[in-house]
Amino acid sequence: MPIVSPVPVNPLADGRQSERALVIRRGVQRLLLDMGAAVLPELPLATGRRADLVALTARGDIWIIEIKSSVEDFRVDRKWPDYRLHSDRFFFASHPEVPAEIFPEECGFILSDGYGAEILREAPEHRLAPATRRALMLRFARTGAARLTAAELAGVAVPRLDEEEG
Numbered sequence: 001m002p003i004v005s006p007v008p009v010n011p012l013a014d015g016r017q018s019e020r021a022l023v024i025r026r027g028v029q030r031l032l033l034d035m036g037a038a039v040l041p042e043l044p045l046a047t048g049r050r051a052d053l054v055a056l057t058a059r060g061d062i063w064i065i066e067i068k069s070s071v072e073d074f075r076v077d078r079k080w081p082d083y084r085l086h087s088d089r090f091f092f093a094s095h096p097e098v099p100a101e102i103f104p105e106e107c108g109f110i111l112s113d114g115y116g117a118e119i120l121r122e123a124p125e126h127r128l129a130p131a132t133r134r135a136l137m138l139r140f141a142r143t144g145a146a147r148l149t150a151a152e153l154a155g156v157a158v159p160r161l162d163e164e165e166g
Helices: 019-034 073-078 080-085 132-154
Strands: 038-044 049-055 060-066 089-094 108-112 117-121
Touching: 019 049, 019 073, 019 080, 019 089, 019 108, 019 117, 038 108, 038 117, 049 132, 060 080, 060 117, 080 089
Parallel strands: 060 089, 089 108
Antiparallel strands: 038 049, 049 060, 108 117
């Protein structure tokens, strides 16, 4: 009898992200890691929405990055203002074929080619309330730990932080 895990082997492979969105995500993740941030993709929020990327910066700030793979993808999305309630800074991320001008000036903008990314417009800061920050930090930590445990149980080699970094 096979053992069935209550946690999917790869909880991020749900088929909702286009191939283009995954390429954008990869470049943004590389940028954020180079900046010293911890990053979780597809983080469920208290509102029931899922943030494409949530970064916890080395300074302790929480950034949400909403990935848009096309002009149409941006035009049909009406949920992005909700993400500002869950972050200290909010960014859109896209690729070179999507004109940066379509994204609101009051949001940050990151350009990604899949191999890396660059922040072309900084996001204005709007600090989270302490109770919201605490709840989001707990969600970030618990989700990250659950994904790490699921990966280890699935036999995936998980790199460990250097003792000096941790």
